[in-house]
Amino acid sequence: MRKILKYAGIALVLLIIAGGIAYYVLSRPDMARFSTAELSGRVPVMATQRPESFPTMNVPEATKWPAGEAPRAAAGLTVARFAEGLDHPRSMLVLPNGDVLVAEAQSPPRDSSGIENKVMGSLMSKAGAGGKSANRITLLRDADGDGKAEVRTAYITGLNSPYGMALIGKTLYVANTDAIIAFPYVEGETKMSGKPAKLVDLPAKGTNRHWTKSLAASPNGWLYVGVGADSNIGEKGMGNEVRRASVLEVRPENKYVRTFAAGIRNPVGLAFYPGSKQLWTVVNERDMLGSDLVPDYMTDVDEGDFYGWPWYYWGGYIDPRVPPEEEDRRQYVKRPDYALGAHVAPLGFTFTEGLNLGERWANGALIALHGSWNREPVSGYDVVFVKFGANGKPVDALPVPFLDQFLAKDGKTTRGRPADVKVAKDGSALIADDTGNTIWRVSKAG
Template identity: 45%
Template sequence: MKTALQLLSISLLTIITACNGQVKKEEKEALAKQPGNVVKTAIGNITLPPPYATESKSKNSKVIGWPEGKTPKAPEGFTVTKFADGFENPRWSYIGPNNDIFVVESGTRTSKNQIIILRDKDKDGVFETREVFLKDLNRPLGMLILKDFFYIANTDGLYRYPYKNAPLKLETKGVKIVELPAGGYNNHWTRSLLANPEGTKIYIGVGSGSNVGENGMDKEIRRAAILEINPDGTDEKIYAEGLRNPMGMDWNPANKKELWTAVNERDELGDDLVPDYITSIKRGGFYGWPYSYFGNIPDPRLKGERKDLVEKAIVPDVPVGAHTASLGLAFYTKNAFPAKYKNGAFVGQHGSWNRSVISGYKVLFVPFKDGKPSGKPEDFLTGFISDTDKAEVYGRPVAVTVMNDGSLLVNDDSGNTIWKVTANK
């Protein structure tokens, strides 16, 4: 074994002569015989296999829906209930200052392109009102309320609407304050949103337009990055880049100035490459994509390009499994769950398509202590897979949202349901 700082043989990479990022069969076989890479992460050393150690397989899951009365499974001491259903692709949720719950109905192939509002008037934990809050959007995802404005991130731009007195339907006209590159590779059309604790900056997660830059890096400008703007859309900066698809974002509760994100890594290098991850984000940091992964391990399809970037690529903090489509991220800051969960992170895994055996399709918990990851990811909400061999699943978890009462909401966009996890009293 060699460490990640010892790059794959440069001589081996330089013999790769296929164009357009394609790697020939004999070259894949040679790469597969290379030793693995030992990488030091925030939760200890991991060993990554060489590229093409296994053949890249496409295995899409089949969603069969939830049988009546069946729910996902949480650890002992928790109860899982159906919080709301009857949606069409409830991809993301956001909780407003007055405890309103906003749910985006947005999809890859078909999309209702609207936001549903759920309101619990008597604050008993059960919503009584359900209305269409805003419609005629363009693949919306991230939502945010700052002062007297409601923000929605469509795939093609960030829109800002005047918002006062918590209406059930937004009748005001929105203004596009930031143009964003639309669409993207696979599900990379999503645009996530987060404000800093002071409400003076907004962060936008923008996924790549390709797997590994195969369409040309001129098509990846302002992509595979987290953008930082003022609330009025001005003063845009690249906060961090080399993040193939940064989705869920949250602030480390132990250090409100430390941004974390969940990132989908690249495809077609084999079953166990490259692990998705959650990581702290350094301003101005470069995290590898597309030239390298987990620090300076070069991607063979890029033929040793941009060694200057590869050399400075940052190793992400917590690997969470290859091809798991880790999308949701939320730190748990409430007190309703047992003490071990305080200030730890929940990760929603939408599930794989690029593994011979499906993986993901669950919610993980990553323990933290003193603001640092303190243990390996552990299963928290499972039971989404019906039959592994047949790749049949009941649903697919994505967003994870902590409610003000300390319960955890889990958006199951394929099951068209939002699940609620509560701790038993």
């Protein structure tokens, strides 16, 4: 009996050691082989797939900006606080009179049961998210032109995780996580006096993993909505992805909704190229193929475009983790225009029409990179500029740093995270910092 117990004990120890080794092998961070620069541009490096059983988890802890400190602006520019003390400012809309609307919002309540949900909740908390949503749109006004918003009012309250905003004529559209609602807009009001009317419902069932619903108004008065997937690669079933991972078209005059383009995992920022009918978006791609895959990207979007999610990425590379679809559409997968780097998490972006910061920043796009949670080393946590050519496409050059050092020098903490960028009426750039609870204003130095 003693020998049996002895051998059983040895076997148990060996089993524990083997389990520990297996866990280490499966869960250790996947180290990037390429830099963000190599994974960016019109022709990025397309790395070898390294599927992960457990995601690489490398989340810098969110802290606050020390007094007197700010992000670093590019040479020739200066940065200052336009507004502070906000509650998780996300997307912005600059109104014709110069007022700035800011959506203060976080994810709607989520299921916290189960290991996956608990882990994601812990990561969100560490990253400075996951709190109770303010569910508010705030109006900021710089009436005296000194570069600071001395007027701040609760413009619309009682919303449901609002994100996208668009003004068409005298109607202000707001995209809650589950519906677009319309308000009568009166210029100069500091509080919405009109009553809301629901325009259309938006996909919000399931886990609502990607809850943001961005909006862009087209020249003809139609709305375009960015709707993210409810999963990483459709692992919960494609029946849960109806009208998700798509850009939807909404026609307000008759409340008609259709899928405009599909296979786009999480199209957050939307904007029309100045003076044209060409829609552009920035996209958060899939996870757990390694620290170098898949590049997040910026691309134009046309009617009927299919970008491959979840079966393919970057113009036709096959994701081996996804069961093949019945109809092979690989030949129809559209390749993105421009890579921004792996896991950089682009959120809001704007074209630089009206920006008065010098010729260097003309004819291009400013993109807020919210930052990675699953890459070693981390990527993003800055605002970059992508130059466009006369053909209305990005030129063959790398992104240019515009505003950085949201990430502390130790790489383990953040003072803030850029979530959106817009051009103010006076030609400066406004950057929403959602964990720093600040709107930064970038202007010419001196």
